[in-house]
Amino acid sequence: MSNIMKLNYKKIKSLREKHYWSQDELASISGLSIRTIQRVEKTGNSSLETMKALASVFKVDPLSLNNQAPIQNVTFSFISKFGWILFLSFAIILLGAWVIDIVIPTLKGANFNNQYEIHGNFRYLDFATMSFVIGFIWLSINVTVDYFRKKRICKRDLKQWLLYTVLHSNHLYLKL
16 A cells, blocks of 8 residues: 555545445445455554545545544633633632631631631622632533534434435335
8 A cells, every 4th residue: 555644534434425325336446455445444544545436436625534633623622612621610719719818717715707808808709709610600601512413413314324224225116
């Protein structure tokens, strides 16, 4: 194999399924072997010639089949997915600081109001509550978005399966 390329195997599989082709059909249309199609969809490893053949069949730019995701999107996706952890952690740290700076000295006999004055009237619980609420809202939004995204994908997959089944069942009737 010359010039080994790493292709986005998920994209290739989705393009094939979008056209309602089996691996065998894609192999015959592209002029590649069935084993090559299976390997590309499993590992993403291919030659430059295979990448060009698949790009030609799918009518896409060969570079769009490469397995390179923009770092910006990955970073933004990571932050938007797990940013709530940062806010909830900050709330826990502030709550711990409040216990250490205010509650423990007060339990040992210090004046509660003096403890706040010693620490510049910093409102630990106000910031901890705000941070907790923001983190909780962020988490709720993530869970809701994931739920509807999965529901939409399942609905789309069901429609594609039904369409695929109808197309192939009509094909079978035509053969009979």
